Every structure is written in structure tokens, then in C-alpha cells.
Amino acid sequence: MNITIESVTRRIVERSRASRSAYLSRMEQARSDQPHRGQLSCGNLAHGIAACGQQDKSELKLMNRANIGIVSAYNDMLSAHQPLQQYPALIKEAVQGMGSVAQFAGGVPAMCDGVTQGQPGMELSLFSRDTIAMATAVALSHNMFDGVLCLGVCDKIVPGLLIGALSFGHLPCIFVPAGPMISGLPNPEKARIRQLYAEGKVDRNALLECESQSYHGPGTCTFYGTANSNQMLMEAMGLHLPGASFVNPNTPLRDALTRAAAEQVCRITEQGDYRPLGRIIDERAIVNGIVTLLATGGSTNHTMHLVAIARAAGVLINWDDFSELSAVVPTLTRIYPNGSADINHFHAAGGMALLFHQLLNQGMLHDDVLTIAGKGLTQYTREPFLNGHNLVWRDGPTVSMDTQVIAKPEQPFAANGGLKVLQGNLGRSVIKTSAVQPRHLVVEAPAVIIHDQAELEPMFQRGELDKDCVVIARFQGPQANGMPELHKLTPFLGVIQDRGFKVALVTDGRMSGASGKVPAAIHVTPEACTGGTMARIQDGDKIRLDALKGELEVLVSAAELAARPLATADLSSNQFGMGRELFAGMRQQVGSAEQGASVLFQADATTATK
Known part of the structure; x- marks a missing residue:
């Protein structure tokens, strides 16, 4: 072993x-x-x-x-x-x-x-x-x-x-x-059409046809x-x-x-x-x-x-x-x-x-x-x-039938498993690096803050994101709104990256199994709505995400951070509709992401981190 x-x-x-x-x-x-x-x-x-x-x-x-x-x-x-x-x-x-x-x-x-x-x-x-x-x-x-x-x-x-x-x-x-x-439409083609749609270069009919050929x-x-x-x-x-x-x-x-x-x-x-x-x-x-x-x-x-x-x-x-x-x-x-x-x-x-x-x-x-x-x-x-x-x-087979899909053990695609814990004054998070190019693993750029993933598209369309930036999507954790996946962000962030800008995402929400080429510090805990440091970030603050060293920092002094008031978000629209009112008790009782984001049991925090 x-x-x-x-x-x-x-x-x-x-x-x-x-x-x-x-x-x-x-x-x-x-x-x-x-x-x-x-x-x-x-x-x-x-x-x-x-x-x-x-x-x-x-x-x-x-x-x-x-x-x-x-x-x-x-x-x-x-x-x-x-x-x-x-x-x-x-x-x-x-x-x-x-x-x-x-x-x-x-x-x-x-x-x-x-x-x-x-x-x-x-x-x-x-x-x-x-x-x-x-x-x-x-x-x-x-x-x-x-x-x-x-x-x-x-x-x-x-x-x-x-x-x-x-x-x-x-x-x-x-x-x-x-x-x-x-198998349906090849994955690279699906990604290409999605990005073209995000840029307004193909219409919704083309996007729907692409998705229908993928999920068919x-x-x-x-x-x-x-x-x-x-x-x-x-x-x-x-x-x-x-x-x-x-x-x-x-x-x-x-x-x-x-x-x-x-x-x-x-x-x-x-x-x-x-x-x-x-x-x-x-x-x-x-x-x-x-x-x-x-x-x-x-x-x-x-x-x-x-x-x-x-x-x-x-x-x-x-x-x-x-x-x-x-x-x-x-x-x-x-x-x-x-x-x-x-x-x-x-x-x-x-x-x-x-x-x-x-x-x-x-x-x-x-x-x-x-x-x-x-x-x-x-x-x-x-x-x-x-x-x-x-x-x-x-x-079963003992050698790969396609070394572009399953590598030879002596020649792996990477020496590590592509998952890393990031920690710093912003808290703890995880990042999936296996789909991120090495040159994108370290990003230091000003914060752009959103409280709803729907806010990003209008900003993108107005050209406000054509710059180095770290998008802070906060109030997206389990207690805030049930921690939805945030994949509406992915096409726009991918376009910004392809235009040559340094870009990253930091969120107390989820990106799940489809996390892709943009570096994303996800599941940030403590989450913003429970008083995590994310709630003290302001637009323009320098954020450093370093997936090589495992760092996640807002480059603001501890004294200044402590003096800032905690930001709040209007979460009233997340409380009702589509049955969300029935899950209010779960939002109140759910544990942190690192504890499994569960309402059924919460591992003792001290014991679980030893």
C-alpha cells in the first residue's frame, strides 16, 4: 500500500x-x-x-x-x-x-x-x-x-x-x-455552441438543437x-x-x-x-x-x-x-x-x-x-x-485501449488527483484543478461581487467584465438558499478567460461535477450568511486564489476587515415558490459544506478536523 x-x-x-x-x-x-x-x-x-x-x-x-x-x-x-x-x-x-x-x-x-x-x-x-x-x-x-x-x-x-x-x-x-x-453530440462541440450562445453569435434555436443532440x-x-x-x-x-x-x-x-x-x-x-x-x-x-x-x-x-x-x-x-x-x-x-x-x-x-x-x-x-x-x-x-x-x-483488460482516455500508470495525465483545499482569511474551500490549465492556477485580481448568478450576464453584455477579475458569488451557501449549482456563470467566465483576462470564481455555492476550465474556489465555509469573511469583501478588493500553494485570501488587513460591517443580501425571493417554503427548516438547521451540508447529523467539528 x-x-x-x-x-x-x-x-x-x-x-x-x-x-x-x-x-x-x-x-x-x-x-x-x-x-x-x-x-x-x-x-x-x-x-x-x-x-x-x-x-x-x-x-x-x-x-x-x-x-x-x-x-x-x-x-x-x-x-x-x-x-x-x-x-x-x-x-x-x-x-x-x-x-x-x-x-x-x-x-x-x-x-x-x-x-x-x-x-x-x-x-x-x-x-x-x-x-x-x-x-x-x-x-x-x-x-x-x-x-x-x-x-x-x-x-x-x-x-x-x-x-x-x-x-x-x-x-x-x-x-x-x-x-x-x-453517445450523442461530441462534448467539445457542445461546449463550443454554448460559448457562442453566451457571446450572442448563435441563437436559441441553435443552442436547443445542440443540447437536444447531447441529451437525447x-x-x-x-x-x-x-x-x-x-x-x-x-x-x-x-x-x-x-x-x-x-x-x-x-x-x-x-x-x-x-x-x-x-x-x-x-x-x-x-x-x-x-x-x-x-x-x-x-x-x-x-x-x-x-x-x-x-x-x-x-x-x-x-x-x-x-x-x-x-x-x-x-x-x-x-x-x-x-x-x-x-x-x-x-x-x-x-x-x-x-x-x-x-x-x-x-x-x-x-x-x-x-x-x-x-x-x-x-x-x-x-x-x-x-x-x-x-x-x-x-x-x-x-x-x-x-x-x-x-x-x-x-x-478485464490490463492495458488501456485508448491512452487519450485512460492513461498508462507510468504516464498519468497528472501526478495528483486534481482536488485541493484552499484556505486563508476567506475561510476554507475546495478547488477542482484537473480541467484547469496550469497558467490559470494562480489568479490575483479585483473582486466583482454578485448575490445572484443572474446578475452576471447583464454585466458581461455591458462589457464590465472585460478585465482581470475574481467574481465573488456570495449568499449561495446551504443556509442562504440551499446551495444551488451555479453553472449559468460558466459560459461567461469562460469567454472572459479566452479573451486573455485572468479570471476566477469564489463562492459559497456549488459548481459540482461539471466544474471546468475556470479556476473556482467553491463550497467556501463559513458561508457569507453565517458571518463568513466573504460578507466583508467589497468591490475592487484584491483577491488571491493560489491553487498551487492552497491559498485563498482577500488582500486586506485583518484590522480593516474586522472594522467593516457584514454585508447583507435580500434573500426573500429565495424563501417561497417551487416549494421552497417547505424547506425553511432545513435552511436553518443545515450544517456546513465540510460537514456534509446535512440536516440529519453534523459531525463534531473539533473531532472531524483532527
């Missing part, structure tokens, strides 16, 4: 000793060596099986068969989740073939950041993760189930499902993906944002079947993998080869997830989601862990926005099997982990194929 990987893992284990022990104790108390429905009264059980067919009723009454709960994020507006419509029927048939029963335990909400981008509904997006976690708990609260299949793909949905399922960590749980849509069918969006980062993480942490992440929807192999997941969860219940979720997601699995995220240039949203997921399993991690691991983990992939290839190109170039082979050989991953497929991550270097109608696994 790499010495830094070992050191960070030991530190996390020590930091988490008390909370992890308490979690495992709770999960042990929840165990049962008999089907869990046996703890129900006759009236309870009668209600739980009332709508079942006669065969399933008979099986569930016998108390010697597993009952598998299905929790699904299906809706047919989300392209990534539309294929899940057919999964319950496939699963029930497969589980019945194993002599057990599957019931649809519950559905969880699933919103699309692509639809709500720049719209009021985006302010519910981050909070939807904790809502999904609670909905998952409600679905499993009937104590009818001996195993769980979680059906979900996109941004906040997979983290929410996993956080909720970890409250039932005494049960085995397998995540069942839908796969990416087939069932499946996950093909760029490497949070949704595809989720799939990578579920496989890296041992919750997918090997090679399940990036098989296209509505194909025989995809359906075979769904059936196989249903069969496998039956095998690993308490009545079989017991592999509970709470034992799989431990400190080593979390480190494996972080390492794989870094090696692939994955979504910065996971600097919050992984913190919350880990906390749900009693594991305490922080941004320093990410940054220290990033310093030694090489960047091995180039997938848009970090390159021109999409996720299908990555899969064809060797995909997850090759990536695991490379990282294991370099001592970057813990192999001695428990997974839903058994002991050891090495088995994830195999990939699935159909041999006639039979699903089989064979050894």
Missing part, C-alpha cells in the same frame, strides 16, 4: 473510533438470525402481505425465505431513471427463482439538476438528498425485509439512498444502476458529472456487481446484471453468506471511494456527499483527507469536462476493470475489503459478458 493511503486511513480509523463503534453496536442489535418479519404481530404481517399473490403469501408466512425490499427513484422525466420502470418485474422474477420474495418497499423523489439548472427549483436540489435518505428509511421502517435493492443513478439520489440504507446497515444492500445513454435518450448524461461519479463510487465501495456501472440501458447485458443483482442479494442475507451494508461501508471502503474519485477527476459534490455518507456509517472524514490523498493519487482518466471523451468512451477504453487493475497495482486501493460480491476488490478487475443467455465474468 502507498504510505500516504495507509496513513490517511489510520487517521480516519482513529478519528472515527468512538462513532464507528457506536454505529456497529446499533447494527448488531438490529440483527436477526430469522427473517425480520418474524418479529411482527399477526396483524402487522397480515397488513404487510395483504396485496401479495398467493404463492408469495405462502412463502412469507413460512418464515424460511428472504423478503427483499426494492427502493426506487424511478420517474420517467429523468432520462437516467426512466429505464428503472421495468426493474421491479425483472427483480421479482429473479428473486422468486431463488425461492424468495421481493416487494416494492417504496419510491423516493428524484429531481434532475439538468432541468432545474438556473431555476428556482435548483434550491431544493441539495436538500433532496436528505429527503431521499429519510424516504428510504420510511420505506424500510416496516421491518419486513431481509435485504435491499436500491435503484437510483443521479446527483443527490444515490447518496440519499445510501445514507438512508445505512440506518439499516444490518441488512445487505445492492445498488442497481441503469447505465449511461449512448434513456440513460445517464454521458459527461463525467455527479451522476456518473456516483456509479463509479458504488462500484469502488463494493455495492455494485463488478462492471455494472456503465452498461447502456435496455440491453440484454443490462437486464442480465439487474437479474444477477437480485439473485445476489438473496445469497448474502442473514440466512446465507451474510454481508451487511454496515460492514461493507467502513473506513477502507470510504478511502477507496475517495481515491477512485480523485483518480478519475470526479464530481466536487462528493466533497460533501462522501462526508455525509461516511458519517451515516459512523466514519468521520474531512477535506484535509481529500487533499492529502489527492497529492499522491495520479489522474488516470480524461473524461469531459476534464477531456473530450464521454463515459461510453471510458468504458470502451477499459473502464472500471482496468482502472481498478491500475490502482491496485500501484497500491492505491485497499484490496482487503468486504463487497457484495465477496472478499477483496481484486474481483472488480473482472467484467461481465453474456455467453449465450448466461452472465459470466472474465478478466
Whole structure:
């Protein structure tokens, strides 16, 4: 093992000793060596099986068969989740073939950041993760189930499902993906059209045609944002079947993998080869997830989601862990926005099997982990194929099929993982550098302050941004307005940069998995509305963002900063409409970005930063 990987893992284990022990104790108390429905009264059980067919009723009454709960994020507006419509029927048939029963335990909400981008509904997006976690708990609260299949793909949905399922960590749980849509318009062309639209050189019809050719069918969006980062993480942490992440929807192999997941969860219940979720997601699995995220240039949203997921399993991690691991983990992939290839190109170039082979050989991953497929991550270097109608696994590739997409280990795209913690008198933040050219990694320029991302376009059109500048987008944090993604800023900032000006973004909001070529210090904490230094910046203040040294500073004396009043923002328009009034309690209670931006639990700040 790499010495830094070992050191960070030991530190996390020590930091988490008390909370992890308490979690495992709770999960042990929840165990049962008999089907869990046996703890129900006759009236309870009668209600739980009332709508079942006669065969399933008979099986569930016998108390010697597993009952598998299905929790699904299906809706047919989300392209990534539309294929899940057919999964319950496939699963029930497969589980019945194993002599057990599957019931649809519950559905969880699933919103699309692509639809709500720049719209009021985006302010519910981050909070939807904790809502999904609670909905998952409600679905499993009937104590009818001996195993769980979680059906979900996109941004906040997979983290929410996993956080909720970890409250039932005494049960085995397998995540069942839908796969990416087939490739559409090449990513560089999509970026080119978006930038031309921002400059007013093409009209809205051209932009809509471009977007429609990019997002055009069932499946996950093909760029490497949070949704595809989720799939990578579920496989890296041992919750997918090997090679399940990036098989296209509505194909025989995809359906075979769904059936196989249903069969496998039956095998690993308490009545079989017991592999509970709470034992799989431990400190080593979390480190494996972080390492794989870094090696692939994955979504910065996971600097919050992984913190919350880990906390749900009693594991305490922080941004320093990410940054220290990033310093030694090489960047091995180039997938848009970090390159021109999409996720299908990555899969064809060797995909997850090759990536695991490379990282294991370099001592970057813990192999001695428990997974839903058994002991050891090495088995994830195999990939699935159909041999006639039979699903089989064979050894995956050991060399890249396309070194422009997956690098040779001895010639990585970068020596580090492209994620860094920035800190200084502005607070702490993270920056994703994997798509930023080296000459843009240090920016020192005057502040241009906005309190709403919609303010930037008129300033751009008036020519007010044709200069070196650091855009300060403040009052965009979790407590201010739910921390929406700020991608409406990206095309305009990209144009300014292309015109030869030094430009950067500093925000207490999010840019997520699509963070691109403009250096962006995101998730700044403390956020402006809680008294963070961002609220003391004034237009024209010199800001220094140094991604090489890890610095984020406003170049104003401490005395002057302390003497300045805190700026305020009119947030009244963020309080109502599109259901935002229902989430007022979450805005008041949410923790900081580094604590996972969660309302469900907040890791002790002192303990989590040791």
C-alpha cells in the first residue's frame, strides 16, 4: 500500500473510533438470525402481505425465505431513471427463482439538476438528498425485509439512498444502476455552441438543437458529472456487481446484471453468506471511494456527499483527507469536462476493470475489503459478458485501449488527483484543478461581487467584465438558499478567460461535477450568511486564489476587515415558490459544506478536523 493511503486511513480509523463503534453496536442489535418479519404481530404481517399473490403469501408466512425490499427513484422525466420502470418485474422474477420474495418497499423523489439548472427549483436540489435518505428509511421502517435493492443513478439520489440504507446497515444492500445513454453530440462541440450562445453569435434555436443532440435518450448524461461519479463510487465501495456501472440501458447485458443483482442479494442475507451494508461501508471502503474519485477527476459534490455518507456509517472524514490523498493519487482518466471523451468512451477504453487493475497495482486501493460480491476488490478487475443467455465474468483488460482516455500508470495525465483545499482569511474551500490549465492556477485580481448568478450576464453584455477579475458569488451557501449549482456563470467566465483576462470564481455555492476550465474556489465555509469573511469583501478588493500553494485570501488587513460591517443580501425571493417554503427548516438547521451540508447529523467539528 502507498504510505500516504495507509496513513490517511489510520487517521480516519482513529478519528472515527468512538462513532464507528457506536454505529456497529446499533447494527448488531438490529440483527436477526430469522427473517425480520418474524418479529411482527399477526396483524402487522397480515397488513404487510395483504396485496401479495398467493404463492408469495405462502412463502412469507413460512418464515424460511428472504423478503427483499426494492427502493426506487424511478420517474420517467429523468432520462437516467426512466429505464428503472421495468426493474421491479425483472427483480421479482429473479428473486422468486431463488425461492424468495421481493416487494416494492417504496419510491423516493428524484429531481434532475439538468432541468432545474438556473431555476428556482435548483434550491431544493441539495436538500433532496436528505429527503431521499429519510424516504428510504420510511420505506424500510416496516421491518419486513431481509435485504435491499436500491435503484437510483443521479446527483443527490444515490447518496440519499445510501445514507438512508445505512440506518439499516444490518441488512445487505445492492445498488442497481441503469447505465449511461449512448453517445450523442461530441462534448467539445457542445461546449463550443454554448460559448457562442453566451457571446450572442448563435441563437436559441441553435443552442436547443445542440443540447437536444447531447441529451437525447434513456440513460445517464454521458459527461463525467455527479451522476456518473456516483456509479463509479458504488462500484469502488463494493455495492455494485463488478462492471455494472456503465452498461447502456435496455440491453440484454443490462437486464442480465439487474437479474444477477437480485439473485445476489438473496445469497448474502442473514440466512446465507451474510454481508451487511454496515460492514461493507467502513473506513477502507470510504478511502477507496475517495481515491477512485480523485483518480478519475470526479464530481466536487462528493466533497460533501462522501462526508455525509461516511458519517451515516459512523466514519468521520474531512477535506484535509481529500487533499492529502489527492497529492499522491495520479489522474488516470480524461473524461469531459476534464477531456473530450464521454463515459461510453471510458468504458470502451477499459473502464472500471482496468482502472481498478491500475490502482491496485500501484497500491492505491485497499484490496482487503468486504463487497457484495465477496472478499477483496481484486474481483472488480473482472467484467461481465453474456455467453449465450448466461452472465459470466472474465478478466478485464490490463492495458488501456485508448491512452487519450485512460492513461498508462507510468504516464498519468497528472501526478495528483486534481482536488485541493484552499484556505486563508476567506475561510476554507475546495478547488477542482484537473480541467484547469496550469497558467490559470494562480489568479490575483479585483473582486466583482454578485448575490445572484443572474446578475452576471447583464454585466458581461455591458462589457464590465472585460478585465482581470475574481467574481465573488456570495449568499449561495446551504443556509442562504440551499446551495444551488451555479453553472449559468460558466459560459461567461469562460469567454472572459479566452479573451486573455485572468479570471476566477469564489463562492459559497456549488459548481459540482461539471466544474471546468475556470479556476473556482467553491463550497467556501463559513458561508457569507453565517458571518463568513466573504460578507466583508467589497468591490475592487484584491483577491488571491493560489491553487498551487492552497491559498485563498482577500488582500486586506485583518484590522480593516474586522472594522467593516457584514454585508447583507435580500434573500426573500429565495424563501417561497417551487416549494421552497417547505424547506425553511432545513435552511436553518443545515450544517456546513465540510460537514456534509446535512440536516440529519453534523459531525463534531473539533473531532472531524483532527
